[in-house]
Structure formats: structure tokens, C-alpha cells
Amino acid sequence: MAKDDHHLPRDPAAATDAASHPAKALHSWAFLDAVVESVPAMLVVKNGRDGRFVLVNRTGEELLGVPREDLIGRNDADFFPPEQAAFFAEMDAKVLASDRLWVIDEEPLKTPHNGDRWLQTKKIAIPGEGDEKLLLIISEDITERKKSAIALEAALERARAASVAKSEFLANMSHEIRTPLNGVLGMAQVLAQTELTPRQREMMDVILSSGRTLNALLSGILDLAKIEAGEVELETAPFDLRAAVTACAATFEGLAHQKGLSFSLDFDEPFQQRVTGDALKFGQIVNNLISNAVKFTCEGSVSVHAGTRADGDEVLLTLTVEDTGEGFTPEVQASLFERFVQGDGSITRRFGGSGLGLSIALRFAKLMGGDIACVSTPGEGARFTLTTRLAPAAPEAPAPARRAPKAAAPERLRVLLAEDHPANQRVVELMLDGVADVVVTEDGEAALRAYQAQDFDLVLMDTQMPVMDGLTAIQEIRQRERAAGRVRIPIISLTANAMPHQVEACLAAGADLHLAKPVTVSALFDAIAQACELAAEGV
Incomplete structure (x- = not known):
């Protein structure tokens, strides 16, 4: 060769x-x-x-x-x-x-x-x-390119696994924190309804205020985690935009007056009253902006102004919250929407808070196709402007006449409570004292036995319990109802599992309502009334 x-x-x-x-x-x-x-x-x-x-x-x-x-x-x-x-x-x-x-x-x-x-x-x-x-x-x-792709896929898989682990950790921590917090706030609310001396009333107010702040912080951290994981979706439904803004303003108007501030709310005319969007997240944004304005203003005024205009097939909302409070520098403004950042971040800061509110509000606004802008001068107050895109909705139809209940609600309810935590058992018993006879069981299997043994008007079901969990117990109750032809009993999931997928799981199992711990007396009574009304109407 x-x-x-x-x-x-x-x-x-x-x-x-x-x-x-x-x-x-x-x-x-x-x-x-x-x-x-x-x-x-x-x-x-x-x-x-x-x-x-x-x-x-x-x-x-x-x-x-x-x-x-x-x-x-x-x-x-x-x-x-x-x-x-x-x-x-x-x-x-x-x-x-x-x-x-x-x-x-x-x-x-x-x-x-x-x-x-x-x-x-x-x-x-x-x-x-x-x-x-x-x-x-x-x-x-392409060996090196292939190795890089494999390494990248492995890194992505590790990141996905870490995200799942984080979500599971947050879900578990949410449950573990909400459960004892329900005991603290629940007992404090029950005690607040008794006769107390002025000194005791002051101490009780501090306990309630601190507990609510802790609950709000927990909810904020969970909201932020869901946003970062891409798990937040907008839930669209028709709602009254003017009423939503008015309700947010009314929440903080009393506090503003207590601080000696003037407070005003006005709307441009014409104003698109009925829109379609996520009313809950919209309310969180507006509540945060007004809350901050009142909190950081010691004297002067807080004003809220809202206007709408048509933009193609959408409604563009512009809402401005202006105050005469502390204000902030351009340097602070540049990082104001970052998580855990506050306008006053010094050790001796006068104002509390986690620094999560604005970060969450901005991300919600962007999900709605909008933004939040701010203008401020130190010592001369601040102006925050929210823009969001919403869809117009038809005027609300007159509510149909309610049907008469099939039977009058009993004067005293018979309630089955499935709850494994002793403190939370006692909280519910005390909250319902005088209006309900409560039978307490410590797990889902015991709740099934009690359900079979006697008649109840309502079931309050925890989710995480030993022997048999609440979801399985709810499913079993619904199955036995169908098999025996029994009337559908109202079931409320009263649980510390409050993340969206956990709420969906409760409703999918057959619960009529979901009530997250820590629960307030008013929220518990409202949920019971709603559940009994649904049962009376045959829903």
C-alpha cells in the first residue's frame, strides 16, 4: 500500500x-x-x-x-x-x-x-x-457539548428536587406553625370575650396583635415561596372593582383617624365598576399599599385615587396611594421591592414588618399585566402608583330569590370534631360553647365510628391525624352516605394545611368548605353558617 x-x-x-x-x-x-x-x-x-x-x-x-x-x-x-x-x-x-x-x-x-x-x-x-x-x-x-448538556440536565433535576423539597418543607412548617398558633390565637380570642380588667385587656390585645402579625408573616413567606416556584396562578371571576377598593380603604381608614391623619378616597368618573380578575390578589396589593402609607405617616394625610380606562378589550386600572409620611431616598427606592427590604432598615427602626409586602405586591401586579411605580422625597412623603389589566364584566345580575330552607336550623348544633391536637380540641370546644354540643375524636377512624353511631349536623375535620388522615375519612363518609342513601352532611376541613394544592385536595375529597388555622371565632361561625345554609338548600 x-x-x-x-x-x-x-x-x-x-x-x-x-x-x-x-x-x-x-x-x-x-x-x-x-x-x-x-x-x-x-x-x-x-x-x-x-x-x-x-x-x-x-x-x-x-x-x-x-x-x-x-x-x-x-x-x-x-x-x-x-x-x-x-x-x-x-x-x-x-x-x-x-x-x-x-x-x-x-x-x-x-x-x-x-x-x-x-x-x-x-x-x-x-x-x-x-x-x-x-x-x-x-x-x-460533540462529546464535551453532550457532557455539558447532561451536566445541565442533572443540575436542573437537582434544582427541581430542591424545589420539591422546599415546597414540602414549607408545607410541613406551615402546618407545624399554624397548629400551635391556632391554640394561641383561639384561646386568646375566647379569653378576650370574658370579663377582663383594663390591664388584662391590654395584655390580651398585645397577644392577639402579635399572633396576627406572626400569622401574616407566615402567609407572606408562603406567598413568596409559591411565586418563586411558579406555582401562583390567577383565579379569574367577576367582581365589583369599586367595592373592592372601598373595602381595602375602609380597613385602614379607622387606623389613620386614630393617628390623627386625614384620609380620602375618590374615583374618576366614569369608572368601570364590574371587572373580571383575581379579587383576592388584587385586594392584597391594595391593602399593602394603603397599609404602608398609614404605617409610615405620622402626621398629615393619606389619599387613595382610582381611575379606569378602556384599552382595547381590557380595562386599565390606575390606583394611586399618596402620603405625607417619612418618604425615602433614591438609594432606598432602588431596592424597595426586594424581599426582606424596608425603607427603614436600621437596627433602631421605628416601624415593624418583614419587608415582604411590596415584593409580593409587585409580583402579583406583574402577574396581572401591570406594575407598581413609586416617587418619593425624604421627609415629604411618597406616592405609589399601581397599574393592572383586567377584563370588563357584565353588570351583576339580580340575585335569585333564596329557597326556603328544607328544615329550620336546630337551635343547638351537634358537631363532630376530628382533631388530634389537645389544645386545638379545647379551642373549638370553647369557641362553640353555648351554641353546639361537640363530640371530639382524635383521628379519622374514630370519627367514622362516631359518625356511624349517632347523628350530627356538621363535621369539622382536621387533615393530618394518626391512624386515618382527614382526607381518607372525608372520602369514607361520602361513600357511606351514598351507599346508605343518607342526607349529605356538611363537612368543613379545619386544618393547618393551607397551601393551594392542600385546599384543592380537601375539596376534592368531599369537604364543602376549607378553613385554615389559625381560625378566628367569626370565621368559624361564618363557615358553619355557610355550610348549614348549603345543606339546607340541598347543595
Whole structure:
């Protein structure tokens, strides 16, 4: 075998031309040979008849780890494992039969002396001497790119696993914190309804205020975690926009007057009253802006102004909250919407809070296709402007006349409580003292036995309990109702599991309502009234 056999094959026509024009031929073959050797990819030519290597360039030699003189005249079966050689032969036959370019984006290759590699390969049949066909193969080594992709996918999988772990941790911590907090706030509310001395009343107010602040902080952290995990979705339904803004303002108007501040609320006219959107998240945004304005203003005024205008098929709301309070510098403004950042972040700051409110409000606003902008001068107050996009809604239809209840509600309810925490058992008993007879069970299985043994007007069901969890117990109650043809009993999930997927799980199991701990006396009574009303209407 000649030393030059691994270079470009020469056909007879080219040889004749080279004989008559030696300088031209020398230049052409030297040029083409240099091009082939310089290609930064493996370039191989095979004999179409038996798959033997006719040409291999320098990159191919380096990639395979075999000298070219050992490759020329031999085929894949001489170097590669049988399965891989058979695959190459099958693919080569398809390429030769099709006369078109074949592209293999990712091709594993076990090289004889260079380890496992990944190639991106292009194959096409080209004419040889006479009727002979050759196979031109160009392969780019993408091993490092493939390794990077695998490493990236592994990193993404670790990130997904970490996100799941974080969500599970937050769900568990939410439950573990809300459960004792329900005991603290519940008992404090019950005690607040008794006769107390002024000194005791003051101490009780501090307990209630601190407990509510802790509950709000917990909810804020969970909201932020859900946003960062991409788990927050807008729940759209028609609502009264003017009434929603008015309710938010009314919440803080009394506090403003207690501080000696003037408070005003006005609307542009005309104003789009009925819209479709997420009323709950909208209320959280507006509540945060007004709350901050009142909190950071010691004297002067707080004003709220709202206006709407049509923007194509949408309603663009602009709501401005302006105060004459502390204000802040441009440096503070630049980081004001970052989580855990406050306008006054010093150790001796006069105002409390977690610094989560504005961060959550801004993210909710962006989910609604809007934004929050702020302008402030230190010592001269601040102006926050919220914009959101909402869909117009038809005017609210008159409420249908309510049907008369099937039966008058009993004067004293018979309530089945499934709750494993002793403090929370006692909280509910005290909250319902005088209005209900409460039968307490410590797990779902015991609740089923009690349900079978006597009649109840209502079930209050915890979720996380030993022996049998609340979801399983609810499902079993609904199944037994259907099997026995019994009247559907109202079931309220009274639980510290308050994350969205947990609420959905309770309702999917068959609960009529979900009530998150810590629960207030008024919220418990409202839920019971609603559940009894639904039962009376046969819903």
C-alpha cells in the first residue's frame, strides 16, 4: 500500500489532466489535500461496495486514536464492537440507497483507543470510479457539548428536587406553625370575650396583635415561596372593582383617624365598576399599599385615587396611594421591592414588618399585566402608583330569590370534631360553647365510628391525624352516605394545611368548605353558617 493512499482518490480523468498540466495538477491536489486535512471534523470516505476506508483525515485519525495507515483498506468490523459495526453498516446501506444527505444529531461511538465519544454525523453517497459509489462521512465531536448538556440536565433535576423539597418543607412548617398558633390565637380570642380588667385587656390585645402579625408573616413567606416556584396562578371571576377598593380603604381608614391623619378616597368618573380578575390578589396589593402609607405617616394625610380606562378589550386600572409620611431616598427606592427590604432598615427602626409586602405586591401586579411605580422625597412623603389589566364584566345580575330552607336550623348544633391536637380540641370546644354540643375524636377512624353511631349536623375535620388522615375519612363518609342513601352532611376541613394544592385536595375529597388555622371565632361561625345554609338548600 502506497504511503499516499489515505489522501484524496484520483480518477483517470484527473490523472490525464494532471499529465498534460503538471503544475496545475500539483497545485489542485495540494490545495484540496490541505483543505481536507484542515477540516476541524472527522472526514472519512468509505468504499460503497464493502465499507472499507478509502480516506481519513488528520482529525479522524486523532478522534479514533488509530494511525491512518492502519485504517485504510479495513472496515468498521475491524475496529468497533460487533453491535456498533452492524449499526454503521446498516446506516451506510440506507445512505447509499437513498442518494440524499443523512444527519445524525447524536451518535454514540466507542472508539478503539480514545474512549466513548458522541458525534454529530452527516453522511451522503458520492460517485467514485465508473459505477462505483463512495460514502462521504463528516463527523463533529460533540462529546464535551453532550457532557455539558447532561451536566445541565442533572443540575436542573437537582434544582427541581430542591424545589420539591422546599415546597414540602414549607408545607410541613406551615402546618407545624399554624397548629400551635391556632391554640394561641383561639384561646386568646375566647379569653378576650370574658370579663377582663383594663390591664388584662391590654395584655390580651398585645397577644392577639402579635399572633396576627406572626400569622401574616407566615402567609407572606408562603406567598413568596409559591411565586418563586411558579406555582401562583390567577383565579379569574367577576367582581365589583369599586367595592373592592372601598373595602381595602375602609380597613385602614379607622387606623389613620386614630393617628390623627386625614384620609380620602375618590374615583374618576366614569369608572368601570364590574371587572373580571383575581379579587383576592388584587385586594392584597391594595391593602399593602394603603397599609404602608398609614404605617409610615405620622402626621398629615393619606389619599387613595382610582381611575379606569378602556384599552382595547381590557380595562386599565390606575390606583394611586399618596402620603405625607417619612418618604425615602433614591438609594432606598432602588431596592424597595426586594424581599426582606424596608425603607427603614436600621437596627433602631421605628416601624415593624418583614419587608415582604411590596415584593409580593409587585409580583402579583406583574402577574396581572401591570406594575407598581413609586416617587418619593425624604421627609415629604411618597406616592405609589399601581397599574393592572383586567377584563370588563357584565353588570351583576339580580340575585335569585333564596329557597326556603328544607328544615329550620336546630337551635343547638351537634358537631363532630376530628382533631388530634389537645389544645386545638379545647379551642373549638370553647369557641362553640353555648351554641353546639361537640363530640371530639382524635383521628379519622374514630370519627367514622362516631359518625356511624349517632347523628350530627356538621363535621369539622382536621387533615393530618394518626391512624386515618382527614382526607381518607372525608372520602369514607361520602361513600357511606351514598351507599346508605343518607342526607349529605356538611363537612368543613379545619386544618393547618393551607397551601393551594392542600385546599384543592380537601375539596376534592368531599369537604364543602376549607378553613385554615389559625381560625378566628367569626370565621368559624361564618363557615358553619355557610355550610348549614348549603345543606339546607340541598347543595
